[in-house]
Amino acid sequence: MQSWQLPEHIADILPTTARQLESAREKLLALFRVHGYELVQPPLMEYSNSLLTYIDAGLSLKTIRVVDQLSGRQLGIRADITPQVARIDAHLLSANNGINRLCYAGSVLHARPDGLLSTREPLQIGAELYGHADVAADIELIDLMLKSMAVADIGEVLLSLGHIGVFRALAEAAKLNEQQSLQLLSLMQDKDADAVAEQVRVWQLDGMWAKALTLLPSLYGSREVLAEARAKLPELSAVSKALDELEAVCNAFAEQAVHIDLSELRVDNYHTGLLYAAYGKDCHDAVARGGRYDGLGAHFGRSRPATGFSFDLRTFIGRLPAIERLPVVMVAQQDAEAAAEAVEKLRAAGQSVIIDYGVEHNGSKEVAGRLKNADGVWQVVQD
Structure with missing residues (x-):
């Protein structure tokens, strides 16, 4: 086996797809934000008991465990973010006895894939609502889940x-x-x-x-x-x-x-x-799942009504809209130092500027112009 080969069901994401995923992630988090859901970022690894592997056999089988060299205790690499968010609501946000609306986006790792074509490193995105037991909360989350499906071309839902x-x-x-x-x-x-x-x-x-x-x-x-x-x-x-x-x-x-x-x-x-x-249309399995899980927070000291959904954004690869690479402005290597102030102004305005070392680069086809000095003023000139 070559030293650079990756484990089974683990894959790199290359620039074109990475742009699609990151753009979709940004749109989803913006959607959640305007619906009142605050972003949280739980750690990738916790003590395994905190990940609730002892109450869910399926989750336990998915969780990769290692020994913490600092404490000697067993650590788990998260296979599901929902229990972590329940911990945050029950413990770190316990001062709020009302409703907490929380959302997240992050990688999880599975010891074994869910299916033959599944990745072991899903990009899990979801939203959770704590503190309201009425079905109205479930309806709110279902509405948000259906709106989330619009980020990909999956047809009628x-x-x-x-x-x-x-x-x-x-x-x-x-x-x-x-x-x-x-x-x-x-x-x-x-x-x-x-x-x-x-x-x-x-x-x-x-x-x-x-x-x-x-x-x-x-x-x-x-x-x-x-x-x-x-x-x-x-x-x-x-x-x-x-x-x-x-x-x-x-x-x-x-x-x-x-x-x-x-x-x-x-x-x-x-x-x-x-x-x-x-x-979604032509999808053999659900692209998003959710439900009510009242009382999960009791494992962290505060039992609360809760409902939420999540999905793996990587499931949408191949269905996400194309995101083109930003056109670049080139500045010759010998001019870079003198043009530094102009370069930074362009970058601050959102323009991609790269130094031209005189060799082909991975943005060669998207050059919008070159930064040149004309009468003491640095200007972008079309090639």
């Missing part, structure tokens, strides 16, 4: 909705233990209705709960699914509340294409309620 609360209410009523719930969750995620039916039969659940859990994988489709769910699922207050929240979101986005799936439970273990995702 499909909003996918689910609610982990429906499954958890049924599992609790059926008196499933934690291991049984996790096992059934896995079958639900695989959309294996026959396997779900067989499993509840083996457990000999009460007929009402067995029927309800077996029904979940079939409750998907357009907005009419909600009426079907109300008619067929048991009358539990938690189920009714979940369906009410889903209906409120549907009403808030009356013109938006919506898909509802009550067995769409592909979430991190810390999610607690409404789930939402955005799918």
Whole structure:
């Protein structure tokens, strides 16, 4: 193996793509800012317990760990920024008992890729809202997520909705233990209705709960699914509340294409309620995911209602608008010292100025002119 080769699923980003990504990042952060979301920048590495690897098996498998040579304690390289932002809200911003709107943009590192074509170094961008338990907060975040999708050419966006609360209410009523719930969750995620039916039969659940859990994988489709769910699922207050929240979101986005799936439970273990995702045209997987995760801050000393979304900006590579390299002004090497003041004025005004050493350079095709002295005045002259 050559010494310069990179690990699998790790790649350099070259100038043309880097310009696209950075421009998109700037637009997204500007979008978040005008909606009241303040930028935070958590560290790339923390003590592994702070990254909540001990409460989420999937997150734990993704997290790369090393030993801190200063303290001897185990460090983790973040695989998800959301727990870090929850820590910031719960600890560093605890003086604010009201709403905190926070956003972020930074690289995360995965010990293993999510898929065959996935990178192990996503550029995670997202927004989180803490301190408001009403579905209105979820609607605000969904609106911001959909607006974020406009940075790339992904065509018509499909909003996918689910609610982990429906499954958890049924599992609790059926008196499933934690291991049984996790096992059934896995079958639900695989959309294996026959396997779900067989499993509840083996457990000999009460007929009402067995029927309800077996029904979940079939409750998907357009907005009419909600009426079907109300008619067929048991009358539990938690189920009714979940369906009410889903209906409120549907009403808030009356013109938006919506898909509802009550067995769409592909979430991190810390999610607690409404789930939402955005799918783009010709995209085989969601390009953005989010949901409610009330109480996550309790692990840092302050339990708070919370909702938010995130996505990997690198997913949009190939769909982002082209960002051309800035045209450059050349100044001959022998003139650079004498023209220094003029060069700095041009650069301060946003003009790219480079020194011409007499050899070809990577901006040769974008030369806007040359800085030359005409009657004691440095001026940009067209070639």
